[in-house]
Amino acid sequence: xxxxxxxxxxxxxxxxxxxxxxxxxxxxxxxxxxxxxxxxxxxxxxxxxxxxxxxxxxxxxxxxxxxxxxxxxxxxxxxxxxxxxxxxxxxxxxxxxxxxxxxxxxxxxxxxxxxxxxxxxxxxxxxxxxxxxxxxxxxxxxxxxxxxxxxxxxxxxxxxxxxxxxxxxxxxxxxxxxxxxxxxxxxxxxxxxxxxxxxxxxxxxxxxxxxxxxxxxxxxxxxxxxxxxxxxxxxxxxxxxxxxxxxxxxxxxxxxxxxxxxxxxxxxxxxxxxxxxxxxxxxxxxxxxxxxxxxxxxxxxx
Numbered sequence: 633x634x635x636x637x638x639x640x641x642x643x644x645x646x647x648x649x650x651x652x653x654x655x656x657x658x659x660x661x662x663x664x665x666x667x668x669x670x671x672x673x674x675x676x677x678x679x680x681x682x683x684x685x686x687x688x689x690x691x692x693x694x695x696x697x698x699x700x701x702x703x704x705x706x707x708x709x710x711x712x713x714x715x716x717x718x719x720x721x722x723x724x725x726x727x728x729x730x731x732x733x734x735x736x737x738x739x740x741x742x743x744x745x746x747x748x749x750x751x752x753x754x755x756x757x758x759x760x761x762x763x764x765x766x767x768x769x770x771x772x773x774x775x776x777x778x779x780x781x782x783x784x785x786x787x788x789x790x791x792x793x794x795x796x797x798x799x800x801x802x803x804x805x806x807x808x809x810x811x812x813x814x815x816x817x818x819x820x821x822x823x824x825x826x827x828x829x830x831x832x833x834x835x836x837x838x839x840x841x842x843x844x845x846x847x848x849x850x851x852x853x854x855x856x857x858x859x860x861x862x863x864x865x866x867x868x869x870x871x872x873x874x875x876x877x878x879x880x881x882x883x884x885x886x887x888x889x890x891x892x893x894x895x896x897x898x899x900x901x902x903x904x905x906x907x908x909x910x911x912x913x914x915x916x917x918x919x920x921x922x923x924x925x926x927x928x929x930x931x932x933x934x
Contacts, residue, residue, distance in 0.1 A: 655737070656807035656822055657750055658682035658730035663705040671695045682730035686806035694799075696768055697758070701803065704757040705729075707862055708750050715866045720914035739818050739908030745873040747822050748829030748905060751804050752865050755833055759796030759859060763789050770795045773857065784841065788856030793837055797830055817881035817908055820890050825905050832868050836860035869905070876905040 661682035669676065677683070677691035680698075691698055712723040721742055725733045736743045762770035773790030805826060808819050840858045843850035859865075879890040879900060890900055900906055 655730070655732070656804070657732075657736070657743075657746060658684075658807070659687060659701070659804070660705045660708055660726060660746075660750065661730035662702045663709050663729065665702045665705075671698045684807045684810060686810070687803055690803055690806070694769070697799065697803075700757050700761045700767065701754060704750075704754045707757065708746070708753045711753070711862050711866045712746060712749055714863070715870050721911070735911065735914075739821055740911045741873055741876040741905065741907040742911060744821070744825045744876055744905040744907045745869055747825040748832070748869050748872070749866055750829070751801065751826035752829035752833040752869070753862055754804050755793070755796040755800030755830060756859055756862055756865070757796075758800050759791045759793050762792035762795055763858075776857070783851060784853045784855050786856065787854035788840075788842065790857045791837070791859045793834065793857075793859065797833070801826070801830065815881075816888065817890065820881070821879070821906055821908055824890065824900065828872065828903060828905055829869065831903060832865050832872070833859065835868070836865050872903070872905045876907050877901075878910070879906045879908060881908075 659682045662680060665680065671691075672695065674692040674695065676695075677688045677698075680688070680691065683691065709723075709726050709729075712726055716723045721735065723742075723746070725735050726746065734740075736746060758767065758770075759773075761767045763772060765771075770792050771789075773792040773794065775786045775790065805823065808822050808826075836859050837857055838860060839855050841853040841855040843853055845851035877895075877900065878893045880893045880896075881888050881890055882896075883889075884891060890906060892898065892900065
């Protein structure tokens with residue numbers, strides 16, 4: 633009897649672990665990957681922590697991409713913690729990837745931010761890697777057809793935003809498109825917030841120029857389109873976090889959709905982050921809710 637009960641409990645634990653692994657930002661555990669790991673064999677992909685089968689397949693067919701994705705995981709962790717260093721919730725739970733506490737599991741506004749930042753970051757890193765020549769499968773983004781103005785000319789190397797978004801979204805969204813990947817409400821929320829992150833990335837694309845001319849006269853400027861730093865994009869997403877909309881999953885017409893909980897007379901805006909569950913105040917420690925509390929926390933640097 634005890635043996636049978638033990639087997640049942642073991643099966644349940646295995647099922648829970650497998651379910652948790654399907655969470656879509658588990659790949660942030662790649663931040664802990666050995667920096668010296670060489671991606672020259674497809675067998676390496678199955679040893680990477682936090683990846684679902686579709687991501688492992690993408691790894692096997694794009695080995696040269698994995699160093700950029702690992703770099704992304706490190707950048708997301710660092711940027712999230714720096715962006716929220718002055719807040720009660722300071723993104724410390726991201727260190728626990730691939731098994732997150734409730735603040736990043738329950739459809740909170742904190743998870744909304746991390747999904748948006750992760751989606752923006754992976755496309756940002758890939759776009760920049762194309763520019764620097766670190767990815768053999770891509771190059772500079774296309775030049776614009778119209779000159780930016782008198783005394784200006786297009787040149788340099790545009791960040792390849794389109795390539796970054798296509799490949800980045802293919803990797804980061806694939807766990808949310810699996811059949812067994814959590815509730816439909818959470819999948820819709822996470823896909824929406826990921827797209828908000830990519831929209832913020834697109835909005836960060838700006839014209840950058842280099843001067844030419846005698847004695848620094850800047851009579852001619854060579855210009856290209858480049859992305860802002862990830863830290864700037866994170867600040868934009870932080871503002872969206874602060875004004876995020878709570879939503880519910882309810883029937884609209886013939887299917888269930890996410891609609892604002894308190895203002896369900898309008899659809900969700902494409903530019904706003906959304907969340908399903910309220911967060912704790914994060915002042916006091918509550919492991920059940922994913923709050924580490926602020927007691928004995930060192931003050932953030934000014």
